[in-house]
Amino acid sequence: MSRKYKIRDQDKLYFVTFTVIEWIDLFTRREYRDIFLDSLRYCQKFKGLDLCAYCIMSSHIHMILGRNGELTLQGLMRDIKKFTSVKILEAIKTSHTESRKDILLWHFGKAGRANSNNTHFQVWQQHSHPIELNTNEKVSRCLHYIHQNPVKAGIVLSQEDYLYSSAVNYAGLPEKLIDVLLIE
Numbered sequence: 001m002s003r004k005y006k007i008r009d010q011d012k013l014y015f016v017t018f019t020v021i022e023w024i025d026l027f028t029r030r031e032y033r034d035i036f037l038d039s040l041r042y043c044q045k046f047k048g049l050d051l052c053a054y055c056i057m058s059s060h061i062h063m064i065l066g067r068n069g070e071l072t073l074q075g076l077m078r079d080i081k082k083f084t085s086v087k088i089l090e091a092i093k094t095s096h097t098e099s100r101k102d103i104l105l106w107h108f109g110k111a112g113r114a115n116s117n118n119t120h121f122q123v124w125q126q127h128s129h130p131i132e133l134n135t136n137e138k139v140s141r142c143l144h145y146i147h148q149n150p151v152k153a154g155i156v157l158s159q160e161d162y163l164y165s166s167a168v169n170y171a172g173l174p175e176k177l178i179d180v181l182l183i184e
Helices: 030-046 073-094 101-114 136-152
Strands: 014-019 049-056 060-067
Touching: 014 073, 014 136, 030 049, 030 073, 049 136, 060 073, 060 136, 073 101
Parallel strands: none
Antiparallel strands: 014 060, 049 060
16 A cells, blocks of 8 residues: 555545445435434544544545544544444345345445455455645645535535535534534
8 A cells, every 4th residue: 555545644635436346326214324424423422533524425525634532543433444344234134115225235345355354344445545634725625625526526506515525514504413623
């Protein structure tokens, strides 16, 4: 792995991307997005996560995050991925309405069997490509990129209209789903 994508300074903010294996459109269902948001809320409250920006797309999630506790950023990201993987798999397995149940479990099972770090299933790609945000220009560029993601994808016309993004928070709208530490 390139040194470019390593967390070297635990006290900096980082732009990270969590991607579902094979870029599967998992987060088309509200239940799975809510599982991810619940995990972030828990880590904010109990594990020292500083969430500054996020956007949940169908196959990946962009975030700007930092930490304010003892747990490392790598530890926070590991815990979020592990918890959400378990909960999402449980939700898929027990769902009576998930029309993609068999195909999702097949893909996650295939990825899990191919990866010696897993026992059965793998939901997330292992890398998160953390990029240290060590200048105001990088922070601004990444914040813009995160919030413009659903606009560029043609989902909404205005970034503030996408509910599963911190653009709502930055616009000061009451519809926010999770608190973030505003930067800029």
